[in-house]
Amino acid sequence: MWGSFTEHLGRSVYEGIYQPEHETADEDGFRKDVIEAVKKLKVPLIRYPGGNFVSGYNWQDGIGPKDERPVRLDLAWRSLETNQFGLHEFIKWCKKVNAAPDMAVNLGTRGIDEARNLVEYCNFPKGTYWSDLRRKNGAEEPLNIKVWSVGNEMDGDWQIGHQTAHEYCRLVHETAKAMRLVDPSVELVACCSSNHQNDTYGSWEETVLDNAYDDVDYLSLHQYYDNYExxxxxxxxxxxxxxxxxxxxxxxxxxxKARKHSHKQINLAFDEWNVWYHSVGADDEQEPWTQAPHLLEDHYDFEDALLVGSLAITLLKHADRVKIGCLAQLVNVIAPIMTNTDGSPSVWYQTIFYPFMQVSNYGQGIALTPKQTVPTYQAKEYEVPYVDSIAVYNPETAEVVVFIVNKANEQTAFTLDIDSAKLGEVVAATQFTGYDIHQTNEDQSMNLQDLKDVNVVGNQVNAQLEPLSWNMIRIKAEA
Known part of the structure; x- marks a missing residue:
């Protein structure tokens, strides 16, 4: 399931998805221009409210009358949190963008009691303190939140309430027990190592699963990449x-699983992935304890779009185990969508918007294993294919969709054999190419173009790929 992530960080929420004084704001204070942009991405799941923010967050601050909500210090991002946008606002906004929530619970400064109270508040029908408080606050019916992230990056010392693997897995076990006693249907996501390079990597995953295997449904993976060199x-x-x-x-x-002789499979939730480095250092100039400061506002260039496309293809190749893939984040903060508080355009699309928009819209169905021979080049640590590709069969639309990244700085002939579907005519073919690798899209001059040199012969797809290009080909097909 493709998804995204929004956190109380910088201008992600305030001046992003929520800005009552903006000229496009609707009756709930949500920016309608942002709603339309998010709908184009078609993200059915959105993780909230963090991120590092959640480990110091009290969800009760964001419910009830807005004029009674407290202003708090957000220690994670050294900002002022007004709590004018909280749980009910998020759920209402999710409905407007056709998304379901992935709700994160605070295991940093809070714990078992707050987690089970939040599940009761959200999912229990009525007749108890917390469920009736929800109804008093305007939600008569249960919110029926199914996916819950149990903490965030708890292996990292930067996290408020940082824990060892043993401390975390014991807390996850007891928290999961309490949450499921309230609602047995919830699906729980446990923290993996914060990234592939963290010192805890490997031993953390093994320890957590050794002690909480039966308590959770997913492991959460996070990874960001940079190009400082x-x-x-x-x-x-x-x-x-x-x-x-x-x-x-x-x-x-x-x-x-084998050691436990278990029949249960743990799936993966890659709920934070992206490029992130352009804004690092610039944020040091921000004054602390301000509202909605400009933080983590990377302006992505063309090469970032190519890598994001390759990362999305990689997720599809692992669709048998990666069941959630949330691009981090959604608006303004390391995001595909940016807003201006005044001036034009009020909303603009970053370079990474285009590959992610296409995979989230068309990367649906059954990921196919293609027969493909690819030349490679040698990087410092890895042998890298010049071409990344994956095909997806969508039975609902009767289409095979092929996603391709050409990493070569020259035109490349592409051939793909698909034996598992009978191919028909090409429905559409697009490319994102021809730009300087460091070009960004503030002026909105970058966009998808037609890919014209493509044809289907029998079960074979042939295309001529432009140098350094992201490509998508949609083909009518029968299984």
């Missing part, structure tokens, strides 16, 4: 690291 081939090769990360966590999960 300004080396394009090395940067685009980081999709191999991404692929290895997923394979390794899958192997650890299956090893624990």
């Amino acid at each position: 300004d080396n394009l081939s090395e940067f685009l090769g980081k999709s191999v690291d991404f692929d290895n990360f997923i394979s390794e966590v899958t192997a650890i999960s299956d090893a624990v």
Whole structure:
């Protein structure tokens, strides 16, 4: 399930999705221009409210009359949190963008009691203190939130309430027990290591699963990539690291499963992934304890879009185990969508918007294993394919959709054999190419173009790929 992530961080919520004084604001204070942009991305699941923010957050501050909600210090991002946007606002906004919530619970400063109270508030019908308080606050029917993230990056010392693996897995076990006693249907996501390079990686996953295997449904993976070296081939090769990360966590999960003689499979929720480095350092200039400061506002360039496309293809290749893939984040903060508080355009799309928009809209159905021979190049740590590709069969639309990234700085002939579906005519073919690798899209001059040199012969797809390009081909098909 493709998804995204919004956190009380910088201008992600305030001046992003919620800005009552903006000229496009609706009756609930939500920016309608942002709603329309998010709908174009078609993200059916959105993780909230963090992120690092959640480990110091009291969800009760964001419910009830707005004029009675307290202003708090947000220690994670050293900002002022007004709590004018909280649980009910988020649920209402999710409905407007056709998304379901992935609700994160605070296991940093709070714990078992607050988690089970939140589940009762959200999901219990009526007749108890918390469920009746929800009804008093305007939600007569249960919110029926199914996916819950149990803490965030608890292995990281930067996290408020940082824990060892043993401390965390004991807390997860008891928290999951309490949450499921309130609502047995909830699906729980446990923290994995914060990234592939963290010192806890490997031992953390094994310890958590050893002690809480039966308590959770997913392991949460996070990974961000940078290009500080300004080396394009090395940067685009980081999709191999991404692929290895997923394979390794899958192997650890299956090893624990075998050792426990379990019939249950742990799936993966890659609920934070993106490029993130452009804004690092700039945020140091921000004054602390302000409302909605400009934080983590990376302006993505063309090479970032190519890597994001390769990362999305990698997620599809692991669709048998990666069941949730949330691009982090959604608006203004390391995001595909940016807003201006005044001036034009009020909303603009970053370079990474285009590949993510296409995979979230058309990367639906059954991921196919293609027969493909690809030349490679040698990066520092990995052997990297010049072409990343995946095909997806969508039985609802009767289409095979092929996603391709050409990492070569030259035109490349592409051939893909698909034996599992009978191919018909090409429905649409697009490319994102022809830009300088460091070009950004503030002026909205960058967009998808037609991919004209493509044809289907029998079960074979042939295309001529432009240098450094993201490509999508949609083909009528029968299984």
